[in-house]
Amino acid sequence: MYEVHILFVGYCKTTIDGNLANCTCTLIKGPKNIIVDTMTPWDTNNLLKALAQYGLSCEDINYVVSTHGHSDHVGNNNLFLKAQHIVGRCVSYEQLYYSDSKFFNTEGIYNIDNKIKIVTTPGHTATDVSVIVHTIDGTIGIVGDLFEKEEDIEDESIWLNAGSENPELQKKNRELILKQVDWIIPGHGPMFSTKNYK
Known part of the structure; x- marks a missing residue:
């Protein structure tokens, strides 16, 4: 069985110079160890310490998933040299970049196993x-x-102002995910229950 551990809760705060932001970083621990969104390059030491608290090192991670390619979500991907990397729908290992159809089915789903899947959710x-x-x-x-x-x-306005390449598609995928899950770990805030939103 898998356990989900939030290593760091993301945030986004407006300042006079711009947004002060970092993403939520999540560890999935179990038969496959997965880290989702590796924060900024300035978070390396904190990330290594957080993994050690769960008895893991970078070599123990099987998959690195970056929900998208923005810099606050990919900053420490290079630490995980034994892992398959999935950045959006780009799947790679070392210098080999696979065709996404090798892993993602026609419905846009990559089944890691019967407990974990990566789902295509464009919009942002x-x-x-x-x-x-x-x-x-x-x-x-x-x-x-x-x-x-x-x-x-x-x-x-919160998610629209954060930037959305396709607001209509993002809204559709938000609604689909809300129906599928009991809990959501968002990009820049604490985990929350979906029971009041279905």
């Missing part, structure tokens, strides 16, 4: 993905910036 960017994990605590969606934070369900 054209190639966004989300990770769906079945756990004893329910089904958890790790969705990157598909949802910025829980408050953006009531106030759409």
Whole structure:
């Protein structure tokens, strides 16, 4: 069975110079060890310490999933040299970049196993993905910036102002994910239950 551990909760705050932001970083621990969204390059030491608290090193990670390619979501991907890397729908290992059809089926889903799948959820960017994990605590969606934070369900301006390459598609994928999962781990806020939004 898989356990989901939030290593760092993301945030986004407006300052006079711009946005002060970092993404949520999540560890999926189990038969396959997966890290989702590796924050900025300045977070390396904190990330290594957080993994060690769960008895893991970079060599123990089987998959690195970046929900999309923005710099606050890919900053430490280079630490995980034994892992397959999935950045959006781009799947690679070392210098080999696979055709996405090798892993993603015609419905846009990459099944890691019968408990974890990577789902295509474009909108924020054209190639966004989300990770769906079945756990004893329910089904958890790790969705990157598909949802910025829980408050953006009531106030759409939050996710729209965060940047959306395709707002109509993002809205559609937000609704689909809400129906599929019990919990959402958003890109820039704490995990929340979906029960009040279905």
